[in-house]
Amino acid sequence: MTKQFKLGLIINPVAGLGGSVGLKGSDNVTEEALALGAEPKSHKRTQAALEVLLPYKEQIQIFTPSGKMGQTLAEEMGFSTEVVLTVGENTSPADTELTVKTLIEQGVDLILFAGGDGTARNVCSAVSDNTTVLGIPAGCKIHSGVYAITPKAAGRVVEMLINGELVTLSDADVMDIDESAFREGVVKAKRYGEMQVPSELRYVQAVKSGGKETDELVLADLSAYVVSEMEDDEYYVMGSGSTVAAIMDEMGLENTLLGVDVVLDQDVIAADCTAQQLIDLTKGKPTKIVITLIGGQGHIFGRGNQQLSPELIRQVGKENIIVVATKRKLQALNGRPLICDTGDSVLDDELSGFIKVVTGYNDHVMYAVGLEEEK
Structure with a gap:
């Protein structure tokens, strides 16, 4: 039996x-x-x-x-x-x-x-x-x-x-x-x-698998993690793209999908900012930049977020850049590196190497950042 x-x-x-x-x-x-x-x-x-x-x-x-x-x-x-x-x-x-x-x-x-x-x-x-x-x-x-x-x-x-x-x-x-x-x-x-x-x-x-059927759930967990790690009295420059938009939605905030917003203490203090506004607003302030992959080639700077100027990036510092992406998006690159095309070749070179990418709740991967591919 x-x-x-x-x-x-x-x-x-x-x-x-x-x-x-x-x-x-x-x-x-x-x-x-x-x-x-x-x-x-x-x-x-x-x-x-x-x-x-x-x-x-x-x-x-x-x-x-x-x-x-x-x-x-x-x-x-x-x-x-x-x-x-x-x-x-x-x-x-x-x-x-x-x-x-x-x-x-x-x-x-x-x-x-x-x-x-x-x-x-x-x-x-x-x-x-x-x-x-x-x-x-x-x-x-x-x-x-x-x-x-x-x-x-x-x-x-x-x-x-x-x-x-x-x-x-x-x-x-x-x-x-x-x-x-x-x-x-x-x-x-x-x-x-x-x-x-x-x-x-x-x-x-499987919030860490990045499988097709769980993309929405992965994104929810990724967003919850980024929000849980946000510090009081720190400025967050929120870049373009749907993944960053999900983080804004997790906080219940309006988001400029194709623009850049600034968040302080989980409140939008400046929306759809210009490059100069971002520099002026964050100068001398503890600041982090939150970005994701824009387009199918894996650009993190220089496509759809030109407001994030070389001057701002240097002002904030490489160590304060938070890259977020689902594993599925990273896998779609088929091993190609993330691309920086800031318009400043020296800065692009400084940003190359490996960077930690947030892929879920307390889940990260190390991923290569390289120069724009030769045409």
């Missing part, structure tokens, strides 16, 4: 509740969100994941809390279900944490949980090092690498495990932002730990 797969299931009933009504999260705003007409989404998203597993019902035993934290849905869908914890109508993070501990005691093969970054933090605070988990994305904020790309993708990963397919396990970051600050337009993302996840790259949010 085939051994049953012991699946731990946790649903955060209020995950994502604030997103549709513009509250930018669900932390501490449940009543307000419901009053504004928000509808819980975690139930449906969990259902989408479990539907993938319906052909395997006879092989699965679900261990879960009572009611809307898992029991109701699992039983409605016909799964063999065991309640491990009785919870009240108004659930709390403490219920999630206690459930995780109970599921570990039950020896489940995998803990599948539905929620957002706040839920991931709750699970992380109670999980053990050798426990495998996987998140069903159901929250407003999904910066953590412990989530599947979609609810169905989460089901696919569990299906692979049930079928005995080889699935690599790896540690993934748990991250979150301060929702209260976010509602005031300030983004501060922090890393809260890591959890062991099945890292099947087709289905799991």
